[in-house]
Amino acid sequence: MVQGNFNLVTKGKVLELVKRGHIKLNKLNAKLKVVRNNNLQKRRRYLGIFFLVPALVISLLVIGYPLLQMLNLSFREYNLMRPTTLGKFIGITNFVRAFTNYKFRNSLGTTLIFTFLVTILGYIIGLFSALLLNSLKKVKGFFTVSICLPWAIPGAIAAYIFLQLFQSPGGIITYWISIIGLDVSWITQKLPSLFLVVIVATWKSYPFVTMGLLAGLQTIPNEIYEAASIDGASNFRKLFSITLPALKPITTVLLILNGTWAFKNFEIIWILTGGGPARFTQTLGIDLYNKAFVNFNFGYASSIGVIMLIISLFIIFLYMRLMMKESFY
Amino acid sequence: MINKKQRLLINIIVLLPFAFFALFPIYSMLVLSFSSEKSLMAYPPKIIPGEYTLNAWRNVFTTRPVVKWLTNSIILTSLSTLISIVVAIFAGYSLSRYKNQFSIGIGYFFFATRMVPSTLIIIPLYILFQKWGIINKYPSVILAYISFQVPFASWMMKSFFDSIPTSLDEQAMVDGCTEIGALFRIILPLCPAGIMACILAASVLAWGDYMFARTFLSQNELLTITVGIKTFFQEYRFHWSEIMASCLLGTVPLIFLFLLFQKSLVKGLASGAVKQ
Numbered sequence: 001m002v003q004g005n006f007n008l009v010t011k012g013k014v015l016e017l018v019k020r021g022h023i024k025l026n027k028l029n030a031k032l033k034v035v036r037n038n039n040l041q042k043r044r045r046y047l048g049i050f051f052l053v054p055a056l057v058i059s060l061l062v063i064g065y066p067l068l069q070m071l072n073l074s075f076r077e078y079n080l081m082r083p084t085t086l087g088k089f090i091g092i093t094n095f096v097r098a099f100t101n102y103k104f105r106n107s108l109g110t111t112l113i114f115t116f117l118v119t120i121l122g123y124i125i126g127l128f129s130a131l132l133l134n135s136l137k138k139v140k141g142f143f144t145v146s147i148c149l150p151w152a153i154p155g156a157i158a159a160y161i162f163l164q165l166f167q168s169p170g171g172i173i174t175y176w177i178s179i180i181g182l183d184v185s186w187i188t189q190k191l192p193s194l195f196l197v198v199i200v201a202t203w204k205s206y207p208f209v210t211m212g213l214l215a216g217l218q219t220i221p222n223e224i225y226e227a228a229s230i231d232g233a234s235n236f237r238k239l240f241s242i243t244l245p246a247l248k249p250i251t252t253v254l255l256i257l258n259g260t261w262a263f264k265n266f267e268i269i270w271i272l273t274g275g276g277p278a279r280f281t282q283t284l285g286i287d288l289y290n291k292a293f294v295n296f297n298f299g300y301a302s303s304i305g306v307i308m309l310i311i312s313l314f315i316i317f318l319y320m321r322l323m324m325k326e327s328f329y
Numbered sequence: 330m331i332n333k334k335q336r337l338l339i340n341i342i343v344l345l346p347f348a349f350f351a352l353f354p355i356y357s358m359l360v361l362s363f364s365s366e367k368s369l370m371a372y373p374p375k376i377i378p379g380e381y382t383l384n385a386w387r388n389v390f391t392t393r394p395v396v397k398w399l400t401n402s403i404i405l406t407s408l409s410t411l412i413s414i415v416v417a418i419f420a421g422y423s424l425s426r427y428k429n430q431f432s433i434g435i436g437y438f439f440f441a442t443r444m445v446p447s448t449l450i451i452i453p454l455y456i457l458f459q460k461w462g463i464i465n466k467y468p469s470v471i472l473a474y475i476s477f478q479v480p481f482a483s484w485m486m487k488s489f490f491d492s493i494p495t496s497l498d499e500q501a502m503v504d505g506c507t508e509i510g511a512l513f514r515i516i517l518p519l520c521p522a523g524i525m526a527c528i529l530a531a532s533v534l535a536w537g538d539y540m541f542a543r544t545f546l547s548q549n550e551l552l553t554i555t556v557g558i559k560t561f562f563q564e565y566r567f568h569w570s571e572i573m574a575s576c577l578l579g580t581v582p583l584i585f586l587f588l589l590f591q592k593s594l595v596k597g598l599a600s601g602a603v604k605q
Contacts, residue, residue, distance in 0.1 A: 044427070044508065045427065045429075047427075047508050048423045048426065048427030048432070049423070049427075049431075050423075051419040051420065051422055051423035051427075052419070052420050052423040052424065052427075052432065052435060054416045054419060054420070055416050055417065055419070055420030055439075055479050055480075055483050056420075056435065058416060058475055058476070058479050059438070059439070059442065059476075059479060059480055061472075062450065062454065062472055062473070062475065062476035063442050063445070063450060063476055063480070065453070065457075066449070066450035066451075066452075066453035066454050066457070067445070067449065067450065067453075069453035069456070069457075070449060070450070070452060070453050073452065073453065125347070128347070129344075129347050132340055132343060132344045132347070133344070135336075135337075135340055136337070136340060136341075136344075137337075139341065143341075143344055143348055145588070146348040146351055146352050147344075147347055147348060147351045148351075149351055149352065149355060149584070149587075150351050150354075150355075151533075151587075152533065152580075152583050152584050152586075152587040153354075153355065153537075153580055153583070153584075154533075154536060154537030154538075154539070154555050154579065154580070154583065155537055155539065156537065156539040156555040156556075156558070156559075157358075157537075157555060157558070157576045157579050157580055158354065160558055160572055160576050161354045161355075161357060161358050161573070161576060162354060164357070164361065164569050164572070164573065165353075165354060165357060167569075169372075170369065170370065170372070170374055170569075171374065172357070172374040172375075172376065175372075175373050175374050203350070203351070203354070207351070256444070257443070257444075260443070260444040260446075263446065264445075264446030264447060264448060266446075266447070266448055266539070266540045267539035267540060267555075270539075270540075271539070271559070284448075285446060285448045288448050288452075289448060289451075289540070292451070292452050292455075293455075293544060298452050298456070301452055302452055305448065305449045305452065308446055308448065308449060309445070309449055312444050312445055312446065312449075315444060316441045316444050319444075320437075
């Protein structure tokens, strides 16, 4: 009788072993066993796909279909204010309108600036917090919870709170900053409003970086630091030669995730400035929403969406490339 | 030289501004919700305002359907999270245990959808839901929430399941267990931290959503708490204490969940993010 783990043995292998005379077998039994084994594998494969089906159906329905439909809409005139031309195919007219419009080009620039600032600031603050938290032992719990609490506050609510804190007549942070000499109206002036929006977004997003980096820091064994100390490395050197390189994979993930969060964020800017004084803080997302649900120009808004999608795909592609490189380490 | 105790002290001192930066808005929300109108108008504004009153709280509950808003948020978040987690458990199991070209591609697709802005899908979804007649009803928002919860949760579940060696469920299946049995009796009990982290993360995403709820719901009684607070800004004068009170109402359930799951969350994020 053939014994062993039949899950891994295929028909071909069994026959090979028989040929070599390693095993004698009752042919009928072996055949049945192999057939049953193949059926088992088939059933397992179908089960695997079956388990995946609900998630797949949902994704295709609520993500795949809308993306394709948005692509479709971007080539059409779909303005509820002009019902006569609803759905008419107009090629790339929407895109041309977008790029020849200085307001759109400004939104593009603002989006890039906003995303870049929030990502970098969030990472720096998160890195500092994680490094400081990592070396704590006793009060670590309290500080960790405090620093990570902004993550639990919904973005919209954070925006409401900061609206009050930075209020021009009565907000307390406005008052503190006016003591240093900057008497500013944070919502109605251009650069301050950008600053406000970046601050709130950073406040909301840096805990995520902190948590990720903290977890990453804990995977670095202490012995490396001790060995470096013995070799005479300064703290500075330890940071740059041990800590940061070890954190590189998680840093990449965090930068990309935080960056995409900042890129697609809607509610913080919408509630704080609604696009800012004279569209100064208007990002692509805000522009899209405005054109779609305030002006009801779905076609033009969809073209903005397609442009956003291209940027997102570029970031995803970048991330894939970085991940591929990492796997060779 | 600096000894260990002094280094710890310096560490804490440097951390204090960070903690302040993080906590002050939350503290403000708390304090201002109990402040009187007079102390809010006082100049210069103080960190610890003088007068306290429950007026704001009374006004919040009487002038707006806040309880309805909270109920809406709770129902929408729980339903969508429940559906998403169940779907994600199966999907994650499939992605983790049945690796072939197809499933690896799907896995990347799920991960990529996290980078796709929700603003991209909202227009077609709005048109579609209008056709289906579910605008201004729960299903539209639930479907919208599921759209970003399922891929994210599936990917997280896959990462957790990957950390459990396949030999465990193979052993179980040799002993006569079915695949579903292996899933529920072996794999799930081994990563409760991960599942809690997933549930928490999905709930936070759904509860804090503003855009979908605002777009798909227009009736005042159907709004979620995050959108409902915006109605306070439609008045001529902003009653900040009332706004802060309602913000607190919108935050407390989340903070409660968060503190409950906090330990498992850090563990969960570690194994989910570090392991690609």
